[in-house]
Amino acid sequence: xxxxxxxxxxxxxxxxxxxxxxxxxxxxxxxxxxxxxxxxxxxxxxxxxxxxxxxxxxxxxxxxxxxxxxxxxxxxxxxxxxxxxxxxxxxxxxxxxxxxxxxxxxxxxxxxxxxxxxxxxxxxxxxxxxxxxxxxxxxxxxxxxxxxxxxxxxxxxxxxxxxxxxxxxxxxxxxxxxxxxxxxxxxxxxxxxxxxxxxxxxxxxxxxxxxxxxxxxxxxxxxxxxxxxxxxxxxxxxxxxxxxxxxxxxxxxxxxxxxxxxxxxxxxxxxxxxxxxxxxxxxxxxxxxxxxxxxxxxxxxxxxxxxxxxxxxxxxxxxxxxxxxxxxxxxxxxxxxxxxxxxxxxxxxxxxxxxxxxxxxxxxxxxxxxxxxxxxxxxxxxxxxxxxxxxxx
Amino acid sequence: xxxxxxxxxxxxxxxxxxxxxxxxxxxxxxxxxxxxxxxxxxxxxxxxxxxxxxxxxxxxxxxxxxxxxxxxxxxxxxxxxxxxxxxxxxxxxxxxxxxxxxxxxxxxxxxxx
Numbered sequence: 001x002x003x004x005x006x007x008x009x010x011x012x013x014x015x016x017x018x019x020x021x022x023x024x025x026x027x028x029x030x031x032x033x034x035x036x037x038x039x040x041x042x043x044x045x046x047x048x049x050x051x052x053x054x055x056x057x058x059x060x061x062x063x064x065x066x067x068x069x070x071x072x073x074x075x076x077x078x079x080x081x082x083x084x085x086x087x088x089x090x091x092x093x094x095x096x097x098x099x100x101x102x103x104x105x106x107x108x109x110x111x112x113x114x115x116x117x118x119x120x121x122x123x124x125x126x127x128x129x130x131x132x133x134x135x136x137x138x139x140x141x142x143x144x145x146x147x148x149x150x151x152x153x154x155x156x157x158x159x160x161x162x163x164x165x166x167x168x169x170x171x172x173x174x175x176x177x178x179x180x181x182x183x184x185x186x187x188x189x190x191x192x193x194x195x196x197x198x199x200x201x202x203x204x205x206x207x208x209x210x211x212x213x214x215x216x217x218x219x220x221x222x223x224x225x226x227x228x229x230x231x232x233x234x235x236x237x238x239x240x241x242x243x244x245x246x247x248x249x250x251x252x253x254x255x256x257x258x259x260x261x262x263x264x265x266x267x268x269x270x271x272x273x274x275x276x277x278x279x280x281x282x283x284x285x286x287x288x289x290x291x292x293x294x295x296x297x298x299x300x301x302x303x304x305x306x307x308x309x310x311x312x313x314x315x316x317x318x319x320x321x322x323x324x325x326x327x328x329x330x331x332x333x334x335x336x337x338x339x340x341x342x343x344x345x346x347x348x349x350x351x352x353x354x355x356x357x358x359x360x361x362x363x364x365x366x367x368x369x370x371x372x373x374x375x376x377x378x379x380x381x382x383x384x385x386x387x388x389x390x391x392x393x
Numbered sequence: 394x395x396x397x398x399x400x401x402x403x404x405x406x407x408x409x410x411x412x413x414x415x416x417x418x419x420x421x422x423x424x425x426x427x428x429x430x431x432x433x434x435x436x437x438x439x440x441x442x443x444x445x446x447x448x449x450x451x452x453x454x455x456x457x458x459x460x461x462x463x464x465x466x467x468x469x470x471x472x473x474x475x476x477x478x479x480x481x482x483x484x485x486x487x488x489x490x491x492x493x494x495x496x497x498x499x500x501x502x503x504x505x506x
Binding site for chain 1 (some may be wrong): 397
């Protein structure tokens with residue numbers, strides 16, 4: 001046992017024997033792992049905020065459908081839904097896209113007239129719009145920064161409406177940490193949103209609130225409601241439960257090019273470690289040749305390499321976790337957040353939602369061990385199995 | 394032999410610090426002050442990894458669309474060209490279809506089978 005510990009200790013010393021090689025190996029692994037961990041951290045943060053949006057949102061969302069695509073709903077459809085057993089409230093909402101400013105900044109305009117607002121709002125700096133007054137707007141932080149707007153700013157008419165256009169006033173700015181989706185949001189009353197989009201008596205969706213246990217029955221009843229008018233869109237319902245099912249539950253749910261990019265990154269880093277640890281480093285081959293010439297067995301050489309790899313891999317994984325943590329928490333996802341989140345700037349104006357959990361950290365350790373071990377052990381085994389005279393040449 | 398001992402100490406310290414940070418970050422915590430209030434006011438908004446409605450409003454929220462916008466326009470079947478669905482950090486499938494008429498279609502398909 002003592003012999004194995006002594007050999008392992010020489011492996012630790014070998015890390016210091018080639019500081020440049022060790023540094024390149026650790027840097028190579030950190031360069032791939034840190035953005036991967038940052039991405040997973042942001043993903044977890046977004047999923048938590050999505051869960052909050054389901055918990056605090058409506059019980060179901062009713063939209064119209066034409067040609068298999070979403071279409072606006074006539075407001076009169078709300079009457080039939082309100083009359084259903086179990087429905088407590090139906091709130092029409094408008095969600096639409098518009099561009100503002102000389103650089104055509106993307107904005108999401110939401111028009112809703114909520115009831116029962118708390119007296120002291122914590123999510124807004126300034127005030128919320130008065131549902132009775134037209135063209136009072138609350139703006140998201142990313143949009144406010146890009147357009148140079150603040151509480152009290154007035155903007156000239158930015159829309160066209162046959163009934164006339166008005167100057168709009170920004171009465172509040174959302175706090176940067178309340179949600180990712182407030183970044184480019186403009187929140188206003190339903191009437192103002194109708195005027196901005198020049199759409200009368202229609203809503204993009206109806207928010208339906210119902211008594212506990214009635215969700216399924218109400219959902220079925222809504223779908224059975226008779227159509228009103230010849231060109232009325234068909235109804236489509238998404239319940240809070242449907243949305244909850246969509247939430248990714250683990251690493252395996254992330255897919256597409258996000259994982260593919262990093263898979264390629266790991267493959268390339270294995271090749272880099274291979275080059276730095278044997279194939280490209282003649283000095284290291286000679287060192288193994290000398291060890292063999294002085295009586296070391298192949299398994300002892302490999303054990304020494306394992307110890308060296310473990311030290312390098314643990315150091316690389318720990319540094320990756322620390323770097324990802326600092327990147328997300330101290331630097332608020334500077335640059336990396338704009339890669340993963342559409343509509344967020346290089347220097348985010350919002351608090352980036354992020355959380356590093358133990359599973360990604362353990363995955364980072366396993367990945368790091370795999371990359372360094374594969375890269376190091378194969379090169380060491382090749383050098384240890386040739387005659388010492390050839391290895392030392 | 395001081396060098397290797399110091400190296401082991403440094404690596405152990407780094408690993409411990411990383412473990413403590415991850416453990417602290419993983420502790421359950423309540424939503425940010427005002428997050429619940431925001432979602433109540435807007436009636437539940439947002440879901441995916443996008444803060445804007447283009448290129449794909451489905452990536453903003455599946456409440457607004459039940460599939461990728463690019464699927465039908467400008468090229469039919471264009472979902473595979475949608476830039477968000479390549480690098481979507483929070484990939485999710487379309488919600489279960491609840492639309493008027495779909496029950497009837499399902500019954501018809503069942504009858505055919």
